[in-house]
Amino acid sequence: MKLQDNVAVVTxxxxxxxxxxxxxxxxxxxxxxxxxxxxxxxxxxxxxxxxAGGVATAVKVNVAELNDVNQMIDHAxxxxxxLDILVxxxxxxxxxxxxxDISDERWDLLFDVNTKSVxxxxxKALPLFLEKGKGVIVNVASSGGLNGAHAGAAYTxxxxxxxxxxxxxxxMYAEKGIRCNAIAPGGVATNIAATLKNIxxxxxxxxxxxxxxxxxxxQAEEIAQVALFLASDDSSFVxxxxxxxxxxxxxxx
Numbered sequence: 001m002k003l004q005d006n007v008a009v010v011t012x013x014x015x016x017x018x019x020x021x022x023x024x025x026x027x028x029x030x031x032x033x034x035x036x037x038x039x040x041x042x043x044x045x046x047x048x049x050x051x052a053g054g055v056a057t058a059v060k061v062n063v064a065e066l067n068d069v070n071q072m073i074d075h076a077x078x079x080x081x082x083l084d085i086l087v088x089x090x091x092x093x094x095x096x097x098x099x100x101d102i103s104d105e106r107w108d109l110l111f112d113v114n115t116k117s118v119x120x121x122x123x124k125a126l127p128l129f130l131e132k133g134k135g136v137i138v139n140v141a142s143s144g145g146l147n148g149a150h151a152g153a154a155y156t157x158x159x160x161x162x163x164x165x166x167x168x169x170x171x172m173y174a175e176k177g178i179r180c181n182a183i184a185p186g187g188v189a190t191n192i193a194a195t196l197k198n199i200x201x202x203x204x205x206x207x208x209x210x211x212x213x214x215x216x217x218x219q220a221e222e223i224a225q226v227a228l229f230l231a232s233d234d235s236s237f238v239x240x241x242x243x244x245x246x247x248x249x250x251x252x253x
Contacts, residue, residue: 002232004029007080009072011063011121012090014041016190017140020224021087026054028228030085033076035061063090063117064109073124082132085231086125088118088162089140092195094152096203107154114158118165122180126173134177138230139166140223141182141242143250149210150186152203159184163242170240179239181230186246187211188218215247 008025012018014036022032026049034049034056036042042058049056059075061068076083091114094106118139129135144150145159162182169180226245229235244250 001029002228002234003085006030006084006231007033007076007082008085008087008231009033009035009076009083009121009125010087010089011035011061011072011117012140013087014038014045016192017185017188017220017223017227018087018089019045020220021089021227022056023049023052023054024221024224024228025085025231026056027052028232030055031080032056033072033079034058035063035072036090037062061090063121064112066120069117069120070124073121073128077128083125083128083135084132085136085138086121087138087140087227087231088121090117091140091142091159091192093192094155095196095198095200096152096207097154097200098203098206099153101200101203102153110154110158111161114155115161115165118162122165122169126178129173129178130176132177135179136231137166137169137178137180138227139180139182140227141166141184143184143186143244143246145182146184146242146244146250147253149207149253151207152200166242167240174239179230179235181235181238181240182242183223183226183230184242184244184246184250185223186218186244186249187214188220188223190220210249210253213252214249218245218247
């Protein structure tokens with residue numbers, strides 16, 4: 001049991017990578033707060049975990065709302081007495097818009113969900129980690145946070161910001177027993193495509209070439225195994241970095 005008696009919060013955990021991470025954490029002994037805007041989906045994940053002998057609770061969270069993020073961390077403490085692991089997984093896609101076509105509203109929404117929520121949840125968790133003298137943060141970035149050819153301008157910039165925040169946080173708190181790392185998944189079979197709205201034809205056409213050299217689409221469970229590694233003592237010397245999990249896709253660029 002690599003996470004025995006740890007308490008973990010996983011955002012965007014009603015489906016896809018978040019659900020897979022929540023389940024594998026629970027199977028390794030963690031008590032998991034399954035956080036998502038989709039409460040029914042979160043409760044379904046909790047049922048799976050509990051039926052398998054694990055411990056979990058669901059909480060409805062809009063990560064774009066400050067109060068929701070703060071209450072999510074408070075819920076973990078109220079329910080299980082502490083917090084050991086924070087997984088910032090929740091995210092949405094843009095419509096592949098290049099910068100010339102992006103609206104302020106779309107830009108702000110992408111940054112609120114993909115980036116500001118990571119800062120806010122981390123900021124809320126840090127006092128708990130500092131008091132304990134230990135804590136783990138796992139941010140789900142994207143291969144789109146490492147290059148410019150996997151998504152539109154807003155998503156790309158928001159995930160680049162997550163990578164920068166991860167590196168800065170890892171360095172700043174390295175001597176406090178706190179580790180912060182990110183995962184950069186490539187194409188993974190999840191329902192994030194459902195957040196695609198009003199696809200930009202020009203942007204999509206420019207992104208077609210890199211998609212054609214993607215070795216394969218990954219599974220959520222494969223990303224969950226990386227998240228398990230980063231949350232466990234197996235990665236005790238890994239901090240402030242990004243683990244790319246894309247079957248070699250970004251190695252081509």
